[in-house]
Amino acid sequence: MGLALISFIKGSFCIHVLASVLICLVCLAIYKRWRLFTVSLCTLLLSSAFFWLLARQQLADLPIYYRAVFAISSGYTEAMSGPSMFWQSASHLREVSLFIGAAALALLALPFLNQRFSAATLCRWLLLALFLFLSCKGGFVRHDGGHVIIASVALFLFPFAILLAGPIKERRRQVLAAVIAVICLAASWIILPSAWKTWSNFSAFQRIASGYASLAANLKNSATLPKQFAQNREKLHAEMPLPTFPGTSDIYSYSQGYLFTSGNAWNPRPIFQSYSAYGKHLAAINRDHLLSRNAPDTIFFAVQPIDNRLPALEDGASWPELWSHYRLNSQVGDFLILRKKEASAPLLPQPLAEISGVMGQTVAISDSSRPLLAEIAVKPTLFGKVLNILFKSPGIAIVLQTSDGGIHEHRFITRMAEMPFLLSPYIANTKDFASITRFIQNNTSSNDQVADTFPTVKRFWINVLGGKWAQLCWHKNINIKLFALNTSALVASQPPSSPLPIEAVDSLEKLGDAVGFIDQLSVGGNDGPVRIQAKGWAVDKKARQSPAAFFLKVGNARYFLSLGKERPNLAALGEPNYLRSGFDGVVFFNDLPDGDHEITIEVINQEKTGVYELKRFSSKKFKPGAILRKKDGVAELIFEKALAQ
Template identity: 35%
Template sequence: MIASAARALLVITLVLFCLPLAPLMPGWGLDASFALAVAQAQADGLVFGRQVIFTLGPYAPLYTALYHPGTDDLMLAAGSLLAVGYAAICWQLRPAPVAAVLATLLLASLFTSRDALLLCYPLLALLAVLRGRHGSILLGAPLGLLLLTKGSLLPLVLLALITAAIVLLRRGDGRRALGFVGSVVLAVPVLWLLAGQPLDALGAYWRGQLPLISGFADAMSSDGPQWQVLLWLAMAAIVALAVAFQPWSNSGRWPWVLNLLALLFVAFKAGFVRHDMHAVIASDCLLLLACLLLGVATRRLSAGVALLASLLAWQQLDVMYPYADRPPLFARAAGFYEGKVQALWSRIWHPERLDQRFWAALEALQQRYDLPSLTGGVDIYSANQAELLASRNRWQPRPVFQSYTAYTPWLAARNREFLRSADVPEHLLLRIEPIDGRLPALEDGASWATLAQHYRLRQQAGNGYLYLQRRPAVQASAPLEPTLRLPAHLGQALLVPEGAAGWQASVVVRKSLRGQVWGLLYKAQPLRLGVELADGRHLDYRFVPGMAVEPIPLSPLVNDTDDFARLLRGEPTFFARNRVVAINLYCPGGCRDWASDWQLRLTPLPAALAD
């Protein structure tokens, strides 16, 4: 009886984590903008993979936990399916009572990351399906849901499926292998259709995920305290050893160790490639794993050491971020359950309150940014989609709707081709706001010439945006002249010839062998671009090579929104003052991850930007 009650409490805790009973509301900033945008895209019936290309899929609200009236039912249904999966895991693993109570307390008081909740599921589902006798379909179906929530989970899901199939077939248990693998294969198209997505777009969804995954590290990396990385690696090694030395029945250790190492690798990349609050993902993965594995380990001492290691990693990483002033452990756990009960009560008896809070949040955003009502479709550059959505204008976005994520040539080309299609919006709101100190033209600069060809500058408003309106007739574009190719060396200044009407540039730079390996395992050194202008100014920017394979405007240099307006107006003084005289591509401290030779390719600025 006591054992059942302890396990039931753990199940209830995990179910409460899976169900977004108290969802977030719209806010300002990059993360809040993409969370609202993907929810709005799903609510508007936009097709993922075609009209929307992002790291999240149609079930994104399960990950973002953001409320939207048009996706709340979908979010709750997805959370319920994931909750069923976690309940099935606990049912199959049957953790020891003391371990279940301890895991419940620690998770209710310390765990915060929805990333970790999704990342850990494939390994835990594999553990459950190989140790149990039933429930393979209940364990497998949520894996299909994960794939349509966040595409980067594909490697972990595939590895779990392949491992389970091999082990179960070797045992002669083909029925469970078919149930587990088949439930995932069937769940993906069924859930895709239930989300209102056309079946023939599923392939496009996966094609869009590949460049988003492959280009992430080079484009989005940032540095943090190295001692955090080393500490996490040491604690992760302890957890891995504790798992490896458990006597894992007749299937051997290799399934657990292989999938655990894959999970730890993905958690490491998720936490430390962009080393800011993302580090919480890595620490919470260790915490969740250690808590759930503690209850099924037969060698309790090693499992206890793993739990202590995960707690040390959590304490050193999580407290450095906005949760530092937390109440004591039991008070936090009590607050977790109290908050969930209140949220459930409110949903049952006062469901209208969520809608009221949602519209109030949008109203606050509208008053803050004061965007006008425009007739026809509207898109916004570069990334603050929440500002546009709060204005109640009809959102008509480009496929890669956050400019900072168009970080490979394929992604940049999708946005440029959209501007040439029949689906372009009537109006654009544009503000130059690169992230991480990037060269401004990197973020959708490959679309600027096409944008100027199809749109005219209407006004420059006081809220920091340029208002552009679609031209009644598209300006003719002259064919580009032959490319000028200039060889260069990293760390050495390269003189830029004076062009009659400015230059577009593409950069060909490649990683060294060390950079390719290090970029796969962790992240390569970031490149910097030093720029010297004709008026004597020296500027320095973060440079992302994948965003400059497609030609982007280089000279005259566009540094902010006002400069972009001057470029569109063709102001001679701006062209003269911001003409680029020399550039220097380099790495602070020396470039070991990049080949020393690179090439600058210049073509005259297109007439749409040079007139």
């Protein structure tokens, strides 16, 4: 049960827990202890479900949690590593060498503590080796004060793990165990002051003692804890007095404590701290959260990159959705207040160019009239992958040269760049994000160019941090896909003050590479604004995916109709990617001129723009096509009839 609980206390422990459980189960299988094997496995599964339900979570969401945790853990090394390798600093080299030396001596001596070798002995050795290996990575991948202590504590606990393995009877083995303990404790103590440089040896004991004293005082005076909690809450709220809004709220990039003390109802995205959304899957589920019916009504937003990362990388895939579906309301401190729009149109990236580049060489950007998104693929070599597993691979930097002559160098996290992020203009802070938000949301003319307002990126290059050996860790060829945001092309339809009657007509079927049905296409509003409602579904057979959005084209004008709606019946056919293949939307026309207007429903894919026409197919007596006819203020749908074939 303890292993299950640990995986919920800190998600990154899941890999350690899973590996430990597998080693133990293999050991039980070797000894054919099938009853204990079954009991252990069932206990782990049932206790995981118990603690998950105790936390008031839905049991169906447990696999989603584990999938996200493993995605976070697998990308941790590159995304959260320190800027340099340990041999580039004398103090870092000393600490890592001490740990590896002490751990290696302890593991090599461990088999000699047992009188005979057995499968159980091997399993114990593997468990302890795994514990030291993961502690080494946890302590020295970032290699700062808060993490080096992980490695220090691991060496401190190692002698106690030896004692738990059973009594050591022979004197020479007892001496060997004592030597191991002294080496581990000495190395632990030498590493510890480097992690907490403000500690003297005496103050370390004082701090440890004060922690236990504080715990005892809290247990003794537990009645005062709510008052202390309220005081701390008020103090934190005074630092950042976020206002309270109806509905639900979320906060970007982190600083959740400010939101907790504001009185708002927290509605977190799946990866609720943006610096942890490293990886295509993690960035995508955060973006999809903004597109779901459970999206927060209010977002408090600040640009808060860590480790000098390129600011646009952290939840960068969600930025176009924030611009599309939220309006900038006001600002408190460094946090922008974004409120959900009642009517919105998505800003879907339009493919602009695909460029093959080389590491270290300049890539020129010619288009500066529109905001540009980019996907950049930088792949590790086999050597780089192995080094990343064993310790960490050298980092990567991106250097941007802007139109105002500025040079900006940032850490570049390759997994974050697998999803589209804003490359140009260059956004450095929350003020810049507010400016580009106003430009996008207020831009109604295609003549407005982003270069007239912002420093755009004219060229950039990507470098590996380190010497020549570091070049061996990354492929020199990189692939760049550029996308343009046409901020003036889409118009969000505005609803009238009162609902209008709807007249239902026949179903339609989608032909071509996309297939689907229009369940309903109707028109209303003879005494006011013309209203067209369309409902149905469509999927792209070639891309095997749900469309990103649907548009209604009337004549030469295109109007946003609907984002992808959930259609569980289609996903149940064995294609989970078809879940969001439905559309259901209404478009209103306040100034539709008299005459015939051809109607087309257009389907827009996520990765590329593909326009497909939904045509009538319910009967051979009708030609494909539908026309919206308005005459003397009366609107109706006309389907052209033809002879039966």
